[in-house]
Amino acid sequence: MTGWVVIAGLGPGRETLVTPEVRDALAEATDVVGYIPYVARIAPREGLVLHASDNRVELDRSRHALEMAAEGKRVVVVSSGDPGVFAMAAAVFEALEAGPEAWRALEIRVLPGITAMLAAAAAAGAPLGHDFCAINLSDNLKPWALIEKRLRLAAEADFAMAFYNPRSKSRPEGFARTLEILTETCRDARPVLFARAVSTPEQALRIVPLPDCTPDMADMRTMVIVGNSATRVIDTPRGPILYTPRSA
Template identity: 70%
Template sequence: MNGTLVIAGLGPGDEALVTPEVTAALADATDVVGYIPYVARIPPREGLILHATDNRVELERAVHALEMAAAGRRVVVVSSGDPGVFAMASAVFEAVERTPYLAHVDIRILPGVTAMLAAAARIGAPLGHDFCVINLSDNLKPWETVERRLRLAAQADFAMAFYNPRSSSRPHQFARVLDILREDCGPERLIIFARAVTMPEERISVVTLAEAHADMADMRTVILVGNASTRRIGPYVYTPRRSG
């Protein structure tokens, strides 16, 4: 009477980027669990229950999904992008740690196209050399950690990808990020703001750090910063393989 818990990545938004593996898991599910806009992407059908919940309740959502799976349901937790990159996979394992009576549930994670790679593909190959990936939100870590990682990433000459750059509850932090980058990478470094990547309302802009300002980002924006060798070529931006 064991069900299954699948944590599936829906990709950045375009249905043509959902893997067949994820499509098959959704077709077989009895329950789909996730944040409202991601669950809204799943077409309703007979025998499928959609459980849409608000943001910032990831742990409760994960426990609920584990409980349903333990009761024999075939549950799919949906994330946008890839579930392992600042998304539901870690939250589910945190929930498993807190609920040892649910630790027997069989968990499978289905990878997806994460936003930074979809954004990079739209503009060229800005992440074509060593890079780092930082969640700019300080909901779950001290802001000092974000600043320290930015400084070290600049020193390593990593290209960078930023998730969750800015929200209404912390409007000033992203301006501080831009200041740090200008100090450590110089004003000519390229930065890419990619909003709603692969969706009809997609908007991508490439500017230098000198031209960048905080209003260019919101919570639907993923940001890419080039390394010292990243350059424009025609409409594209790319990082050569020989950087560093």
């Protein structure tokens, strides 16, 4: 049996956002590895072993996946959203690069998924309709000074901004600081989208002018999208639509 590793994106939650090629890979797998809540989305079946692990053990999980593939297993590493955006793909390649030479002969494929910012943007309208950036606000793996530098330059460049991992209980001050920096650099009332649990039954959207944003509006299940200087809100009887014109 020839083993392989597929690093697959399950999308942000709604099952109708999972691509057929990800479904096909899961149907062929012998083993699935991933963070507990993502592995919980995989239907158990005979012949499939589910290996759920805790957060912050991405490298251990990656090595485990590569070891199993080297033994001939067909392994799917599941990520929420897209595996290449602040998710498992980079971790697997870090483990591959540091691991035994033999691992490099393995078949490793990345299957893209709908990343949270695209689902959040779609649910609210089209706030990423022009040039934008995506920033991971977690400082677990990089210094906060680098995040702050990127925020200032992104505001100066007038990018719309999508923030992943905006706020956790262990470091609530990062997002508060982010809002201070944006208020100071943007100097306007551009709309900010807080999209919580996007594409799940608990989805909740909120559009707030930048000066009125407060840190408690985001938690780790919230995707935050800050408009650029031209981002607009259209009021409709069905609710507000947030979008960034193509000329911005």
